[in-house]
Structure formats: structure tokens, C-alpha cells
Amino acid sequence: MLIGLELTRSVFAGGRTFGAAGEYEQLAGRAAFALAPRHPANQAIVDLDLALPDAAGRVRFTADLRILQPIDPRRGNRRMVLDVVNRGSPVAIRNTEFGATRLPEADSAGWLLQQGFTVVSVGWQHNVPAGTPRLGLQAPEALAGGRRLTGRVRSVVQVSTPTQTIGVADEPSGVEHVAYPAANVDDPGATLTETDSPLGSRRVIPRDRWRFTPDCTHVHFPGGFQPGKLYELLYTAEGAAVTGLGFAALRDTAACLRFSSAAADNPCAGRLDHTLAFGGSQTGRLLRHLLYLGFDLDEEGRLVLDGVLTLIAGPLRTEANWRFGQPSFIGSDSPGFAFPFTDAMQTDPLTGRIDGLLERPGQRRTALPRIMHINTSAEYCNLSAALIHLTADGRADAPIPDNVRIYHLTGTHHGGGTLPLDNRLFDARAAYYNNSIDYRPLVRAAFHNLDAWVTAGTSPPASRYPRLADGTLVARETVRALAARLPGPGMPVERLYPTQRLDYGPSSSVGRASFPPADGGSYPDLVPAVDADGNERGGVRHPDVAVPLGTFTGWNPRHPSIGGPELNLLLNGATIPFARTAAQRERVGDQRLSIEERYPSRDIYLQQVRDSAEDLVREGYLLAADVDGVATAASRRYDEFVRLDSIVPGATPGV
Numbered sequence: 001m002l003i004g005l006e007l008t009r010s011v012f013a014g015g016r017t018f019g020a021a022g023e024y025e026q027l028a029g030r031a032a033f034a035l036a037p038r039h040p041a042n043q044a045i046v047d048l049d050l051a052l053p054d055a056a057g058r059v060r061f062t063a064d065l066r067i068l069q070p071i072d073p074r075r076g077n078r079r080m081v082l083d084v085v086n087r088g089s090p091v092a093i094r095n096t097e098f099g100a101t102r103l104p105e106a107d108s109a110g111w112l113l114q115q116g117f118t119v120v121s122v123g124w125q126h127n128v129p130a131g132t133p134r135l136g137l138q139a140p141e142a143l144a145g146g147r148r149l150t151g152r153v154r155s156v157v158q159v160s161t162p163t164q165t166i167g168v169a170d171e172p173s174g175v176e177h178v179a180y181p182a183a184n185v186d187d188p189g190a191t192l193t194e195t196d197s198p199l200g201s202r203r204v205i206p207r208d209r210w211r212f213t214p215d216c217t218h219v220h221f222p223g224g225f226q227p228g229k230l231y232e233l234l235y236t237a238e239g240a241a242v243t244g245l246g247f248a249a250l251r252d253t254a255a256c257l258r259f260s261s262a263a264a265d266n267p268c269a270g271r272l273d274h275t276l277a278f279g280g281s282q283t284g285r286l287l288r289h290l291l292y293l294g295f296d297l298d299e300e301g302r303l304v305l306d307g308v309l310t311l312i313a314g315p316l317r318t319e320a321n322w323r324f325g326q327p328s329f330i331g332s333d334s335p336g337f338a339f340p341f342t343d344a345m346q347t348d349p350l351t352g353r354i355d356g357l358l359e360r361p362g363q364r365r366t367a368l369p370r371i372m373h374i375n376t377s378a379e380y381c382n383l384s385a386a387l388i389h390l391t392a393d394g395r396a397d398a399p400i401p402d403n404v405r406i407y408h409l410t411g412t413h414h415g416g417g418t419l420p421l422d423n424r425l426f427d428a429r430a431a432y433y434n435n436s437i438d439y440r441p442l443v444r445a446a447f448h449n450l451d452a453w454v455t456a457g458t459s460p461p462a463s464r465y466p467r468l469a470d471g472t473l474v475a476r477e478t479v480r481a482l483a484a485r486l487p488g489p490g491m492p493v494e495r496l497y498p499t500q501r502l503d504y505g506p507s508s509s510v511g512r513a514s515f516p517p518a519d520g521g522s523y524p525d526l527v528p529a530v531d532a533d534g535n536e537r538g539g540v541r542h543p544d545v546a547v548p549l550g551t552f553t554g555w556n557p558r559h560p561s562i563g564g565p566e567l568n569l570l571l572n573g574a575t576i577p578f579a580r581t582a583a584q585r586e587r588v589g590d591q592r593l594s595i596e597e598r599y600p601s602r603d604i605y606l607q608q609v610r611d612s613a614e615d616l617v618r619e620g621y622l623l624a625a626d627v628d629g630v631a632t633a634a635s636r637r638y639d640e641f642v643r644l645d646s647i648v649p650g651a652t653p654g655v
Contacts, residue, residue, distance in 0.1 A: 001299060002256040004032040005065070005265060012068055013106040019114030021075045027067040027267055031122065034058040035248055041299040045244035046321050046511030047142035050149075059242070063249040064123035064135035066090070067257070070116055073271050077116035079451065080272045082254050082305065084279035084286055087175045087328060088134025090121045092278040095311060095416075096444045098629050100636070102418070111444060118268060122253045124246030124286065124320070125327050127169065127178040137249055139241040142323065149240040150183045151324045152515045155233045156331065157225070158496075160428035160562040165213070165220045168233060169326065180237035180324055181216035190235035192219065197494040197567060198230060198333065228563020234515055237324055244321035244511070246286075247295040250277075254305065255298040274454050276307040277369075278447065281414065282328060284313030285336065286320055288373075292340075292357045293321065296369055303367040307454040309447055311374050312414050312571075314383035315341040315499075322511045330571075332383055332499045335513045341387040343371065343404050349393045350501070350520070358401065370453045372405045372446055372460070376439065377528060377536060377554025378414040378571040380466070384499040386473055386526045389465055394524030397467045407446060407621075408465040408528065408539030411552035412439040413573025419636055423649040425572050429559035431489050433649055435573030437544045437552055438633060441626040442616075448623060461620035464540050466528040472538030474529045483553075485591050486534055486576055488648040492557045494566045499523040527554075533592050534576070540621045543612035543630055547605065549595060549641045550577035559650075576648070577641045588647065595642060602638055609634040 007029035015023050036058050037048045051059040070076045083092035090105065097108045112119060121135055128136030142149055157166045169179035182190065192210055193202040210221040212235075225231055254275050262269035277296075279287040287310045290296060296305040317336045319325030329336065339348050345356035354361050358368060379385035389406055391398045400406060413435035421433040449460035466473035483491040501521050505514030528536040534551035545552055556574035558564045579585035579594040599605035613630045616622035622630070 001034060002031055002252045003034050005267070006030050006032075007065065007067070007267065011071075013110075018110045021070045021077075021113055021116040023071045024068050024113055025071045027069075029065060030062050031065045031249070031253055032060065032062050033245075033249060033252055034060050035245070039299055041294075041297065042248065044293045044295075044321070045242065045248065047240065047242050047323055048244070050142035050144060051140040051242050052143065059140065059245075061140055061245050061249075062138045063246075063253070065253065066121045066135065067118065067267060068113065069118040069268065069271065075116055076118060076271055078271060078273040079455065080118045080120055080254065080258060080268070080275045081112060082250065082275055082277040083119050083121040084250065084277060084283035085121050085123065085125075085135050086280055086282045087177070088123065088125060088128040088132070088136055090119075091280040091283060092119060095278070095280050095440060096447055098438065098440045098444065098626060100419070100633070118272060120253065120257060122249055124249050126241040126243050126246065127327070129176055129178055137246050139243065139245045142240045142242050148238050149323070150236055150238050151240060151512070153180050153235055153237040153324050153326070154515045155326070156333070157231045157233070158228070158564065159225050160227050160426075162227060163225050164222055165218050166225055166231070167218050168235065169217070175328075177328060179217040180239065182212050183236045183238035185212045185214065185216055187212070187235055190233070192221070193232045194226075195230050195232070196564070198496065198498050202232065226563060228558060228565070228567070240323050243319070243325045243327065246320055246327075247290055247293060250290065251295045251298055251304055255302065258304065259302065274306045275304060276309070276447070276450060276454060277305045278309050278311070279313070280311040281313065282318070282330070284310035285316045285318045286327070288313055288357060289317035289320060289336070291369075291371070292317060294363070294365075297365070297367075301366060303369065305369045307370045307450045309372045309374065309450055311443060312376055312379055313373065314375060314379035314385040315387040316383065322513060325511070330497075332497045333502060335504050335508060337499065338502070339392070342389065342398050344399060344401050346392040346398065368403050370403050370450060372407065372450050374407045374409065374443060374446055376409050376412040376414055376573070377552075378412075378573050379554070380408065380527050381554035382495070382497050382568055382571050384523060384525060386466065387499070387523060390468075390524065390526070394526070395468075397469050400463055404463075405460055406463040406465050407442075409439045409442050410528070410536045410539035410541045411435075411545035412437045412542065413554050413556075414571035416440060417575070419633075420640055421575060421649070423559065425569055428562050428569055430569045430572055430574065431557040431559050431565065431648070432574035432576055434556065434575065435552055435554070436575045436637070437542055439542060441622055441630055442540055442542060444626065445621055445623045449620060464538070464621075466536070466538035468526075470538070472529045473526050476525045476527050479527050479530055482530055483534055486551060487588060487590050488576065489557050489565065491553075491555050492566055492568045496567045496570070499525070540616070541612075543609045543616070544634060544637065546612040547608045547634075548578070549637055550575055551592070577644055579647065580642050580644065590647065602635075605638055606631055606635055
């Protein structure tokens with residue numbers, strides 16, 4: 001439970017007014033917790049019984065906390081958004097904004113704040129560096145007989161520029177994390193291998209050719225890490241934090257702020273009736289894991305999360321409840337990628353195991369939250385998101401529980417898109433322009449619908465995702481063959497995140513992984529079907545896809561200049577514009593009709609965009625207030641695309 005708060009109060013955003021909600025205040029500081037390891041609601045936390053207890057037998061820990069709430073409580077809407085921070089940074093406000101640029105929270109329009117939501121962000125990740133603006137968890141270590149634990153840790157690194165030194169913490173985005181240090185700088189059992197693709201042959205780099213740095217958190221290889229290659233490091237680390245305490249921090253913060261009285265020093269006392277949780281990418285995966293472990297219910301059995309929105313999570317959970325877990329690990333070759341993938345119970349045809357995210361054998365739940373799973377094309381093409389709505393054998397569409405909606409945002413990609421066109425991501429470059437569609441208006445509508453579902457019982461629009469039954473979900477090779485007709489290199493021939501059935505050993509059921517895992521073969525590799533232009537057919541079609549100026553994908557190969565061109569650039573998608581004119585199209589051999597052949601004028605194009613947007617409004621997938629914004633973005637897209645000299649970045653003009 002949450003036992004204490006140390007918060008500093010300040011005016012948020014310089015005292016700006018957010019619509020009818022007025023001015024907001026920010027309360028920032030730290031929350032203190034104490035857990036009884038033997039309490040049934042806490043027993044799912046791996047190694048909780050190995051943390052040093054206090055005199056009362058409870059395990060104490062703290063987490064960073066931030067609360068944004070209307071200064072005038074009468075202007076609040078009595079709902080909390082539990083903003084599940086991604087690598088320590090809040091996600092809810094920035095993923096429900098919409099505009100030409102992505103502004104800092106304090107400078108944004110604050111759509112959530114305008115409606116009077118109380119937005120609560122609490123640190124849950126143990127390896128977020130201290131002393132930064134990011135919100136982290138201060139977790140105790142697990143000890144055996146008073147001694148620090150050791151165990152095997154796996155890290156996979158792919159670089160885009162030549163370097164001789166890499167960190168041992170697995171983090172694809174480049175955001176700094178605190179690594180598990182090697183137990184021995186001269187660890188003779190540590191291995192470093194190089195491969196061209198995840199399932200390719202591994203080349204062992206002899207131990208005497210590389211070394212750990214003195215701080216035991218980096219590896220130095222004088223021969224140099226080559227761009228595009230994949231490097232796997234296996235080593236023995238020392239010091240295992242109780243990573244699963246982050247789930248209790250989220251649960252108990254929401255419970256305290258929602259249910260505790262003013263007498264318990266609750267700054268939100270009497271203000272809140274409902275809680276909606278919002279997580280994106282890493283924290284969408286975390287919310288799937290939270291639901292699986294039952295941390296949407298507090299120690300008293302109360303439902304603390306009435307609604308849950310998991311954004312761009314794919315079929316994964318996390319390593320947030322594993323000994324030596326790395327919560328930022330994104331690949332499907334992680335213990336966080338494992339059966340079950342669906343909300344309802346299924347039987348694994350190979351192992352006979354029966355399980356589900358929300359339904360588990362012998363588990364009797366008193367209440368279930370309303371849930372929305374939202375994914376983009378990138379999660380389908382790179383992480384096999386289809387597993388969340390397939391039967392366990394992969395041969396049919398699975399039934400979806402009544403309290404769940406699943407939406408595929410057709411033709412969009414993991415991080416969301418912006419203009420002007422660019423092909424850079426972090427320190428890397430893609431072969432095509434990055435996917436440029438901003439999916440946030442669709443996310444905003446989904447969150448609005450979730451809110452109405454929770455607070456008023458208003459049923460949201462039906463799930464919309466690619467299915468086997470209607471032919472909108474097909475084998476990858478079908479799409480790759482069609483993509484080969486596009487200008488440029490087409491769909492990558494290798495997968496950066498192949499979805500394998502991996503066995504992490506007999507202790508994996510209690511959160512302890514053995515490396516390397518045994519490979520039991522591949523899960524079904526199914527992706528959304530595409531039309532003649534290469535645009536996906538199923539799901540919620542953004543007007544930029546329904547009325548296209550190009551092909552928008554969930555895949556985008558690495559540029560040859562950064563190595564590994566046969567692999568996708570992380571979870572990046574592509575924009576492949578149509579030729580401006582028929583003459584340009586014929587000159588470069590593009591089989592897709594040009595912009596001038598599709599739309600007689602700019603005005604006719606924009607009217608078709610508006611018509612498409614209005615259709616989405618009628619169906620409930622877009623808010624009426626956002627139609628103008630969608631049309632404005634489409635006008636910028638049109639103006640930029642008709643000025644392009646080349647379809648593929650860096651190509652000869654006209655290509």
C-alpha cells in the first residue's frame with residue numbers, strides 16, 4: 001500500500017487556462033510504499049520474499065510521482081488518467097494531442113486537461129537513472145542469505161555508426177538506462193557474438209578480443225562494432241532489483257488517490273470516481289502484463305482501473321517482473337513475448353497449457369476493466385500483432401470478450417508520423433521516407449470512447465482489425481510479392497523481430513530465465529492484406545490512407561549506408577509517395593497511378609479527404625472536432641508531395 005507522499009506544489013504551464021477546467025497545478029515528488037510479501041495480491045511479484053523487510057515484515061520502496069489536477073476541484077471531471085510513463089516520460093498528453101508539431105506538455109493545447117482530467121504519472125521502472133526529470137522506481141534488491149544475487153543477462157545491440165564501445169543495457173531507442181553491471185570484469189563465461197539477422201548463424205568474437213570497461217557496464221571491442229550487424233552479449237551480472245514492484249506502485253497509487261480520504265493526506269481526496277490507464281509502446285506492453293498479473297485489482301480486491309488503453313504494444317508483455325529483467329527490451333526474443341497473447345483463455349496446442357491475459361484457470365475475478373488494444377501496421381509487420389486476435393493454432397480468428405475492443409490503425413507506424421518527410425530515426429536512416437501519417441486523432445477518439453464506455457456505459461465502435469475470415473489477414477509472402485512492384489527496395493527480406501516459440505527453462509514460470517532459450521519454431525507470420533497500391537485494406541482507415549497520396553506501410557528497410565539493408569529499421573514504417581504526374585510515373589516505371597491521374601485538382605482531393613473523415617465520425621472512430629485538423633494536415637501533405645522530385649529519398653530526381 002501507499003504509506004506516504006512528499007510532494008511540492010506549483011502552478012502548471014505558467015498558469016495557463018485549459019478550457020473550462022481552468023488553471024492546473026502540479027504536485028511533484030515521491031511516494032512511499034510498503035508491501036506484505038504474503039498478501040495474496042502481492043505474491044505474483046517475483047523475488048518480493050527476498051527483499052529485506054522492515055520491523056513489521058513489509059518491503060518498503062519509493063517511486064517518483066507527478067499529479068496534474070485542476071486548481072479548482074469543481075472544474076475537474078472526476079476522472080483520473082493513470083499515465084503509465086515510457087522510460088520515465090509521460091505519454092498520455094502527447095499521444096492525445098494533434099497538430100503540425102509535437103510540443104512539450106506545458107506548451108501543448110492539453111486536450112486531456114481541457115476536459116478536466118487529473119493526470120497521474122508514477123515511476124515504475126527500476127533502471128531509470130536518478131537525478132533526471134524522468135520518473136523512476138527506487139526498488140530494493142533481492143538477497144539470498146544477505147548476499148547479492150548473480151545471474152545471466154542478455155543484451156542485443158545493433159549500431160548504425162561504427163563504434164568500439166557499447167553499453168550492456170538493452171535499449172533500442174538510445175535512451176540511457178542503468179545497466180546490470182557484470183559481476184566480474186574478467187568474466188570468462190561471457191560471450192559476444194555477431195550475426196547478420198536474428199535467426200542467422202552467430203559468429204563468436206573470441207573473448208580475448210573484447211573486454212568489459214572498468215565500471216562493468218560497457219563492452220569495448222577494438223575490432224569495432226559494424227553498422228547493421230546484430231551483437232548479442234551474454235554475461236553474469238550482479239545485483240537483482242525486485243523489478244515487479246513497479247506493478248504495485250501503479251496499483252497502489254491509483255487506489256490511494258481514488259479511494260483514500262483527506263485525513264490520509266490524499267491531495268485528490270473527494271475528486272475522483274473513475275480511473276483510466278493509458279500506456280504507449282513499452283508501457284502498453286506493461287499494461288498487458290499488469291492485467292495478466294491482476295494488478296488492476298488492489299489489496300482489498302477493488303477494481304482500481306476501470307478502463308485500460310494499450311497503444312502500439314503488439315502481442316508482448318514485458319520483463320518488468322523477471323529476475324534481472326530489462327523492461328525496455330523490445331524484441332520478441334524476450335521472456336516478455338510468450339503465450340498467452342489473447343485476452344480470453346485458449347489452449348496452447350503444443351504444450352496443452354490453458355491461459356489468457358484476463359482469464360486464467362482457477363482465477364475468479366469480481367470485476368473486469370473495459371479495454372482497448374490499439375496497434376499500427378508496424379506492430380503487425382514487425383511483432384506479429386495478429387496473435388492478439390488469432391486462435392492459439394493460428395488458423396482462425398479468435399473470439400473477443402465483450403469488455404475488449406481491438407483497433408488496427410491502417411497504414412500507420414509505431415511512433416506516429418509527421419511532416420515534412422524525412423528518413424532519419426535516432427542516429428539511423430531508412431531506405432524510404434518515414435511513415436508520415438499522424439494517427440493521434442484516431443487515438444483521441446478511442447480514448448474519448450473508452451471514457452464514455454466507463455462512465456456512461458456507452459458502447460464504443462466495434463473492433464476493427466484484419467481477419468482471416470474476410471481475407472484481410474494474409475501470409476507475409478503475399479504482401480512481400482506485391483511490395484516488390486513498388487519503387488525502391490520493397491519489403492525487407494528478413495525480420496528484425498522474428499516471433500519464435502522460445503523456452504527459457506524450468507524456472508521461467510517464476511520469473512527466472514535461462515539463456516540461451518530453446519527455439520521451438522515460429523508462430524504464424526500473418527500481416528494485413530494490401531491493395532494494388534500497397535496500402536492495407538483492413539482496420540480503421542485514416543483518411544490519408546483511404547484517399548492516398550502514396551503507399552503507407554509498417555515496414556521500412558535500413559538504408560544501405562548504415563548496414564543491414566535486408567532488415568527493417570526498428571519499428572519504422574514507410575511513406576512511398578505517388579509520382580506527381582503520369583509522365584514521371586512512366587519515366588520511373590511506377591505501376592501506381594500518379595497524383596494528377598487520381599485527383600483532377602487539389603480541391604477535389606481535399607473534399608474526398610473530408611468525406612472520408614466524416615464517414616469515420618459517423619462510425620465513431622474520429623471526433624467531429626478533429627475533421628478540420630485532419631483536412632489541414634492533408635493539405636500540407638498534398639502541397640509537399642506535388643513538389644517532390646524523387647519518390648525515394650536520395651534517389652536520382654524522378655525516381
